[in-house]
Amino acid sequence: MRIILVGCGIVGQSFARILIRRETELVKDYGFHPRVVAVVDKGGAAINPRGLTLEKTLSLKDEKRTVASSREYGHPAMSALDVIESVEAEAMVEATPTNIVDGEPGLSYIKTAFKTGKHVVTTNKGPLALAMPALVELADYNKVYLRFSGTVGAGTPVLELAKKCLLGDRIVSIRGILNGTTNYILTEMDEKHFTFQQALKNAQKLGYCETDPSMDVDGVDAACKLVIMANWIMNKKVTLKDVDVQGIRNVTPQALEEAAKKTCTIKLIGSINSDLRVKPIEISRHDPLSVGGVLNAVTFVSEFAGEETIIGRGAGGIETASTILRDLLDIKQNLATKLIA
């Protein structure tokens, strides 16, 4: 499988490292021969139709800041769109930063990949949160696959659990803690009786959130993930504007103390029932969702199998990168069954 990698930050580089480390096993266990024919970063592209040597590409990136600095394969003047349009490949891996205003540049990259017949694996929530129903339709129309396991739960296989492990069953509702930063803040407020502002400052010091913490603390990041789950798992045609979102800025230490008296705590819960909501609510400390620190946790309620909860870290470069490989292998398996006739 020939792959174009667009975005070469922590996730993109970790993905390349995983491919290097797993080269032998991927052939042996899955019959999978990935060949990265192009890598694009902000400085341009490196292109080799026979497959780039990933070790060399990574050292160049490290030393010269851009893969386009390669003397043999570098194309400093080429944009990502040029590469996606002109380089032959079966799949594009898109690992650019999330933008929830207009989804760019990821949105255009994905659409262009579809139009040129490429499967897409992305770790970027923005395009999906804003336009998932349209993107799914466009992928179907072009008879290619779109996968995005890393957008929810990072390395924790939340989407895959729902999609692959409950065949024949039906998920009737979902609720979960979908953002590690806010969970860290609420845990600190609960355990150490900090105010929101104090706990936020600590989270920022530890690098758990951006300088502008709004994506996390106002519930937007959780809402993006909820949109992805609603479309993918429950077949709802929704986007970010359909989610009723409330963040955690107004949660007080007093409210947490009141909750504690009832053996409860307050968590920022995203839920999918007849509607989509993200809001801080009281849950029992005995609820499997009641996890602390930066953990994420999602409970699926299914018709036959009952309630299943999956818990894991919702962040991390290598964790997220591992989902790209998972998704590529999933696409390979799906192609083998020729589900697209």
Add this chain to the structure above:
Amino acid sequence: MRIILVGCGIVGQSFARILIRRETELVKDYGFHPRVVAVVDKGGAAINPRGLTLEKTLSLKDEKRTVASSREYGHPAMSALDVIESVEAEAMVEATPTNIVDGEPGLSYIKTAFKTGKHVVTTNKGPLALAMPALVELADYNKVYLRFSGTVGAGTPVLELAKKCLLGDRIVSIRGILNGTTNYILTEMDEKHFTFQQALKNAQKLGYCETDPSMDVDGVDAACKLVIMANWIMNKKVTLKDVDVQGIRNVTPQALEEAAKKTCTIKLIGSINSDLRVKPIEISRHDPLSVGGVLNAVTFVSEFAGEETIIGRGAGGIETASTILRDLLDIKQNLATKLIA
């Protein structure tokens, strides 16, 4: 797919009910046309090569205690082995009670099904705990599939999470609470300061364990599940005798109180590292495994994706029955990819 159902207790009957309820969706969503051509219970068999009417078979079972009472299709003199050998079918569903002394009668049913070219779905831990490496080999040799998702975690997709959701990754260790009854007892001892005997009595009153509680409280049930995970997920060729097992009879309220002082609790943990162990150990109350009541919980530690924990009820007729359908659909999908060349 023509199916022989052997064992028509709560799980077998629930499976039939699920097939009835999902008939339309199974065709529409999966192209799956299950046809139950034979049902066997202790009173004999009901056989119809064109497919039994499941509603009628269930009412007969309900009214007359055996499906063999059918005037048209009943065969009171036929044994399960006769049926497996003589009735044409693609798959056998085996839902007889667990026996960990010699694995019978399930073990013979499974071997006979393999030898006559039938895929097997079982919810019965006994044959697997005692002979899993040999059974897996026999299935391979006969080019048929063996599936058993309901043997670990009942409806909770523990095995499937490990096997289907972490493609390209590698699980390096596993630890978990694999028995709901002992978890209930330890939770009661922890929260209400009961002795083991008091908590056991309550569990028996609530129907959570057998009159002979040994399978649960001596850790044997958990050890069986550990064997299945070790073979299936980590490719270890082990059986029940390879597990170092210690039950919970000697756990005291004092030990639990000591643990509580360190924000810990005691759980019966099955673990797979270089060796296989089931024993009561102290874990932090902040560990995602620290779940109460009858819940089961399993943590997978993987090389790239980190730690994932799955939590759910580890028991239930309908929950367990839902795994039979999942496994049959998995076999159908695998057949489509022709992984068996």
